[in-house]
Amino acid sequence: MYIVLEGIDGAGKSTQTELLNNWLMEKGYTTKKIVEPTTSDIGKVIRKELLNPESTNDVNQQRLTLLFAADRLTLKEEILDAEKSKELIIISDRSFYSSICYQNNSSVDKNWIYEVNLHTPRPDLIILLDLDVDEAIIRCDKEEVFENIQFLEKTRKNYLDLLKTEKNIVVVDANDSLEIVQEKIRKVIQEKLGL
DSSP, X not given: OEEEEEOSXXXXXXXXXXXXXXXXXXXXXXXXXXXXXXXXXXXXXXXXXXXXXXXXXXXXXXXXXXXXXXXXXXXXHHHHHHHHOSSEEEEEEOOHHHHHHHSOSTTSOHHHHHHHTTTSOOOSEEEEXXXXXXXXXXXXXXXXXXXXXXXXXXXXXXXXXXXXXXXXXXXXXXXXXXXXXXXXXXXXXXXXXXX
């Protein structure tokens, strides 16, 4: 099974992914936690680019779309092996849906993002951690150029728009405390795994 936590910056994806991973291991599941961008050479280029003040301009958004798609392919075999296994659960902090929502300026067509990610595995379950943008700004460390109100408002809207087209998304209100959000995530997982 391939489970992804998505949401805007500050929603708690990394923390909730870690908590979910630990809980599933306590329940006896074999898990593997992955993140985007990865630690691959491509992922290192992406991380550097995310600190670039101009990373939201047209050309850089197009480049990031391609870099993220290439970075995802470094995880492909691992994810496909997990999807075949009844014992292994992969938990990811982000997926190609992040590109759909974050590479969101007028120079990047959503259909093109789907096309360049055609060969990247799709999650079995997406948990969208929905967070108010004002709260996201408070939580963010503001190191990345994407961590501003206008950009995050548009990105949040893009995430919520996915609900119209994607069937395997469950929204969890991330405005609550860390513990309550994790409790809600666990409930979703319990239903999905039949616990």
